[in-house]
Amino acid sequence: MMDLKLAPSFSVIALNAQRSLHMTTVKKVSLRCMAAAVILELYLEGCFTQSENKLTLPKEGFGQAHSTLYRETVLQPLLHKDAELKGDLNWWVKKASMLSNKQLKKFETAISDYLKAMTLLEDIPSLLGSDMFFDTAEVEVRAYRSNLEVYSSITENIRAEILEEGSVTDEVICMLWLLRECGCMHNFFSLNEIEKVNIRLHDLYQSNLWAKALFPIQIRHGIELGIKRFLELKTKFAKTFIGSSINLLFPALEPSRAVFIETESWFDNxxxxxxxxITRLVSYGHEVKVMERGSIATLKIDNLLYDAIPHFVMMKVPIQGVRLVPKRPL
Known part of the structure; x- marks a missing residue:
């Protein structure tokens, strides 16, 4: 796997399939967690000085933390004119996650440019833009696509460390916390696996000092809490304190909704x-792999799995096609 720092590594996951031209609620949630990842990255690299439970980042030592633009766009609004800032881990992480919309956009540009320069991210037509109704209305919808190999490597590494017996690195502990906070744990683990993850995280909380410091911190706020309340009836809680929000299901936070792709001809087969x-999707610039054929096929499109369900749309004449529905791990 490419040797990536924590924030870029998480951003490869968090930005994939997000709209690139618009600041959606979904993307804002991801960006807030990505900004928090910058603080965790600095902590793991020893950029803070620590006294008791207080972390200090002095301006004279800002150079090391300031080494990349994406770090600067998070730290500069926090430090502002202060000679130094001091607070516990909870304070730093929450501060970073509370950047204004303008600051979040600046951070998005910095981190996406950083990933694009490493050929880890590209801007392509969104799958949603391939939907018949968007296409005929000539609505341009673009999205980020993460490097397929690196995306798969990062996610499989996280799964392997937490689902298999053995030690879990500090970086993966951070990644799991970030996935929990952005509400997308269910995109990478089945419901049965989430129960296993919950048990492992509880064990880590009991035995690992880093997990004990990080896991109680929650950074959801503002509109995220509104979404949470709206979805209360669809929310499922795990049994332990540390897993109390690990398997929240957020249908509103999908990277892509179901789309209808019409065919230009009528097929009985x-x-x-x-x-x-598939030919039509490829012509739009998407990477498509058939995982399983059948009456309902499974396709992997730009890192994400979809059920391809035969569908008809009744217009003046019936229009044949396939409805692509996001598929979760079973």
Missing amino acids: SNQRLDAV
Whole structure:
């Protein structure tokens, strides 16, 4: 796996399939967690001086922490005119996650440019823009796509460390906390696996000092809390304190909604219909891999899995196609 720092590594996951031209609520949640990841990255690299439970980042030592633009866009608003800032880990992480919309946009530009320069991120037409209704209305929707190999490597490494027996690195502990806070743990683990993850995190909280310091911190606020309240009836809580919000299900925080891709011809054969849809998606610049064929096929499109369900739209004449529905781990 490419040797990435924590914030860029998490950003490869968090930005994938997010709209690149608009500040959506979903992307704002991700950006706040990405900003928090910058603080955790600095902590793991020893950029803070620590006295008891207080972390200090003096301006004279700002150079090391200031080494990349994405770090600067998070730290500069925090330090402002102060000679130094001091607070515990909870204070630093929450401060970073509370950047203004303007500051978040600046941070997004910095971190996305950083990843693009390393060929880890690109800007492509969004899958949503391929939807028949968006396409015919000529609505331009663009999205980020993370490098497929690196995205897979990062996510599989997280899964392997937490689901298999053995030690868990500080970096993976951070990644799991970040996934929990942005409400997308369920994108990478099945419901059964989440129960196992919950048990492992509880054990880590009991035995690992870093996990004990990090896991109680929560950075959801503002509109995120509104979404949480709205979805209370669909929320499922784990049994332990540390896992109390690990398996929150956020249907509103999907990277992509279901889309309808029409075919230009009428096909009686499901394989021909699927192949026509794949050809159309590839023409829009998407990377498509057939994981499973059948009456309902499974496609991997730009790092994400979808069920391809045969569908008809009734207009003046019936329009044949496939509805792509985001697929969760089973």
